[in-house]
Amino acid sequence: xxxxxxxxxxxxxxxxxxxxxxxxxxxxxxxxxxxxxxxxxxxxxxxxxxxxxxxxxxxxxxxxxxxxxxxxxxxxxxxxxxxxxxxxxxxxxxxxxxxxxxxxxxxxxxxxxxxxxxxxxxxxxxxxxxxxxxxxxxxxxxxxxxxxxxxxxxxxxxxxxxxxxxxxxxxxxxxxxxxxxxxxxxxxxxxxxxxxxxxxxxxxxxxxxxxxxxxxxxxxxxxxxxxxxxxxxxxxxxxxxxxxxxxxxxxxxxxxxxxxxxxxxxxxxxxxxxxxxxxxxxxxxxxxxxxxxxxxxxxxxxxxxxxxxxxxxxxxxxxxxxxxxxxxxxxxxxxxxxxxxxxxxxxxxxxxxxxxxxxxxxxxxxxxxxxxxxxxxxxxxxxxxxxxxxxxxxxxxxxxxx
Amino acid sequence: xxxxxxxxxxxxxxxxxxxxxxxxxxxxxxxxxxxxxxxxxxxxxxxxxxxxxxxxxxxxxxxxxxxxxxxxxxxxxxxxxxxxxxxxxxxxxxxxxxxxxxxxxxxxxxxxxxxxxxxxxxxxxxxxxxxxxxxxxxxxxxxxxxxxxxxxxxxxxxxxxxxxxxxxxxxxxxxxxxxxxxxxxxxxxxxxxxxxxxxxxxxxxxxxxxxxxxxxxxxxxxxxxxxxxxxxxxxxxxxxxxxxxxxxxxxxxxxxxxxxxxxxxxxxxxxxxxxxxxxxxxxxxxxxxxxxxxxxxxxxxxxxxxxxxxxx
Numbered sequence: 039x040x041x042x043x044x045x046x047x048x049x050x051x052x053x054x055x056x057x058x059x060x061x062x063x064x065x066x067x068x069x070x071x072x073x074x075x076x077x078x079x080x081x082x083x084x085x086x087x088x089x090x091x092x093x094x095x096x097x098x099x100x101x102x103x104x105x106x107x108x109x110x111x112x113x114x115x116x117x118x119x120x121x122x123x124x125x126x127x128x129x130x131x132x133x134x135x136x137x138x139x140x141x142x143x144x145x146x147x148x149x150x151x152x153x154x155x156x157x158x159x160x161x162x163x164x165x166x167x168x169x170x171x172x173x174x175x176x177x178x179x180x181x182x183x184x185x186x187x188x189x190x191x192x193x194x195x196x197x198x199x200x201x202x203x204x205x206x207x208x209x210x211x212x213x214x215x216x217x218x219x220x221x222x223x224x225x226x227x228x229x230x231x232x233x234x235x236x237x238x239x240x241x242x243x244x245x246x247x248x249x250x251x252x253x254x255x256x257x258x259x260x261x262x263x264x265x266x267x268x269x270x271x272x273x274x275x276x277x278x279x280x281x282x283x284x285x286x287x288x289x290x291x292x293x294x295x296x297x298x299x300x301x302x303x304x305x306x307x308x309x310x311x312x313x314x315x316x317x318x319x320x321x322x323x324x325x326x327x328x329x330x331x332x333x334x335x336x337x338x339x340x341x342x343x344x345x346x347x348x349x350x351x352x353x354x355x356x357x358x359x360x361x362x363x364x365x366x367x368x369x370x371x372x373x374x375x376x377x378x379x380x381x382x383x384x385x386x387x388x389x390x391x392x393x394x395x396x397x398x399x400x401x402x403x404x405x406x407x408x409x410x411x412x413x414x415x416x417x418x419x420x421x422x423x424x425x426x427x428x429x430x431x432x433x434x435x436x437x438x439x440x
Numbered sequence: 441x442x443x444x445x446x447x448x449x450x451x452x453x454x455x456x457x458x459x460x461x462x463x464x465x466x467x468x469x470x471x472x473x474x475x476x477x478x479x480x481x482x483x484x485x486x487x488x489x490x491x492x493x494x495x496x497x498x499x500x501x502x503x504x505x506x507x508x509x510x511x512x513x514x515x516x517x518x519x520x521x522x523x524x525x526x527x528x529x530x531x532x533x534x535x536x537x538x539x540x541x542x543x544x545x546x547x548x549x550x551x552x553x554x555x556x557x558x559x560x561x562x563x564x565x566x567x568x569x570x571x572x573x574x575x576x577x578x579x580x581x582x583x584x585x586x587x588x589x590x591x592x593x594x595x596x597x598x599x600x601x602x603x604x605x606x607x608x609x610x611x612x613x614x615x616x617x618x619x620x621x622x623x624x625x626x627x628x629x630x631x632x633x634x635x636x637x638x639x640x641x642x643x644x645x646x647x648x649x650x651x652x653x654x655x656x657x658x659x660x661x662x663x664x665x666x667x668x669x670x671x672x673x674x675x676x677x678x679x680x681x682x683x684x685x686x687x688x689x690x691x692x693x694x695x696x697x698x699x700x701x702x703x704x705x706x707x708x709x710x711x712x713x714x715x716x717x718x719x720x721x722x723x724x725x726x727x728x729x730x731x732x733x734x735x736x737x738x739x740x741x742x743x744x745x746x747x748x749x750x751x752x
Binding site: 097101217 | 473
């Protein structure tokens with residue numbers, strides 16, 4: 039009989055919490071059978087500031103997703119975002135042990151151990167160890183096993199974060215009564231959905247413009263080279279409008295969504311939009327150009343920070359597949375052309391795969407879809423390593439004894 | 441929920457080293473509802489499991505311990521009545537005498553196969569069906585042999601005994617026949633008897649006789665009712681090898697000789713002869729020989745009418 043398992047993917051974002059329930063069928067395919075969303079309260083720039091409010095929002099989203107799926111989930115794949123996330127590159131260097139200087143699996147294993155041995159400052163924990171390639175006697179190689187050399191280096195990109203902030207995320211999910219099976223950094227989750235294997239092979243930068251932050255991941259040679267977070271997101275654009283036009287945050291958000299454009303368009307000079315739009319007291323005309331200028335300034339700042347962050351890594355030679363924008367913030371009109379102008383390479387809007395149902399193809403769902411996709415891959419690996427459970431284990435699982 | 445043991449929070453190397461646990465005071469209403477549903481499900485599964493195990497246990501006890509007593513107590517009810525039916529003349533009085541089952545015998549103590557065998561030993565019965573109808577009845581239905589002939593045998597030096605012969609040649613003692621129904625049956629003579637393994641006595645080679653009687657009964661009922669004796673003294677063989685003649689003595693012809701084949705044609709000739717004789721005012725004929733094919737020999741009693749050959 040085909041084995042079916044139900045996994046959950048949860049993204050706790052600054053503006054919303056999204057939960058998806060996926061059904062794994064026979065470790066080969068995935069059906070999305072449940073969706074739940076709620077407004078995120080108590081989250082700022084991807085970090086939890088009010089535990090109870092976040093718990094309520096998250097549990098409401100998971101509960102809705104379980105109801106729409108009709109099944110309880112057995113575990114959650116959780117995204118992680120926020121300014122506290124940092125990454126660094128480290129190499130584990132070992133001498134090739136065999137007398138004939140042929141690289142063996144044992145050498146790779148020692149190199150991996152060495153690469154992961156890097157100590158962290160107190161209060162920090164590793165989230166990912168992403169293998170980013172091999173160097174054999176200083177030259178880049180794809181698969182070193184069987185090749186001859188003296189020194190083998192295993193390159194890793196390590197992602198770490200604040201232990202307390204990660205622990206808060208874990209406890210929010212645990213409070214619902216489910217364990218967190220794995221944690222994935224948002225940018226990696228988005229990148230896995232948006233970028234194709236070919237683009238990852240050639241070199242591509244994926245930018246997930248969220249509400250509180252912009253997460254990025256750089257691929258080349260099919261591997262992750264660099265990840266990071268820029269503390270500018272959709273909320274900053276809204277705040278700028280609110281301050282610049284002296285309007286409320288709610289009005290600013292509405293203006294941004296209805297009329298926002300990151301590119302300054304002189305043809306709209308002299309055009310106005312009504313603040314409220316129904317001629318009530320307090321309603322006033324707002325020049326379109328004012329809106330565009332405010333948004334453009336923030337957009338330029340965002341991409342300038344990214345340009346400075348990447349430096350020589352961000353050229354058309356290094357990243358021939360260009361830049362892909364995703365996330366809710368990427369929907370702002372004109373953002374792509376601003377990005378192209380600042381970064382100097384091709385920028386396009388990311389698209390979720392066509393096999394995803396239509397309501398989930400919007401760019402703001404790329405992270406949570408990536409989590410589910412990650413979960414599928416992880417389950418496939420787990421099943422290969424561990425055969426299916428016996429009857430007693432299945433019975434014990436009913437009573438949460440295992 | 442899987443709990444990963446934490447060594448020390450300051451030494452945690454991976455997020456997996458962080459202990460996953462839920463704080464009770466920070467549980468939301470959604471989580472409480474989920475826990476309740478999960479608890480109900482577990483309790484429900486446990487109760488259903490216990491119910492299944494109990495059901496199997498009780499069922500097994502009932503079947504293997506108490507069930508035996510129930511079955512035996514049900515079937516040990518005593519026989520109260522025997523319902524008897526027949527397609528012939530036998531009735532329940534005869535059945536009571538012939539079957540001889542003691543009243544108040546236990547239902548399962550009644551050997552229905554033995555009763556069937558005993559009934560079929562009475563050769564008037566061709567087949568018997570005996571069934572138990574719980575709680576306290578036996579139903580019997582019999583199919584009887586139809587008597588078509590009688591046969592007289594010597595009982596001792598001074599007396600004779602009559603038996604009946606069925607369509608299959610089985611000889612049997614009759615019971616309960618009305619005199620008027622058996623008086624019309626002709627006797628059969630000049631036959632050989634055979635005894636089968638089960639003791640059944642049969643008349644050998646009777647199928648042609650039965651055919652003759654059936655054809656005559658169907659076409660000339662009045663004629664067969666006059667027939668008194670069927671003689672097979674000169675009749676030999678059976679089936680395609682039969683030869684000789686079948687002789688009939690009737691009320692108005694001393695001897696009618698039939699060839700054992702082509703009965704309808706012979707009967708038609710006989711009918712015409714008898715009609716002609718009646719027209720002539722001749723009541724009795726001595727002999728009509730139909731066995732010679734197209735030629736029919738008729739012998740009269742009167743000297744004034746010598747033996748005549750006639751082509752009919």
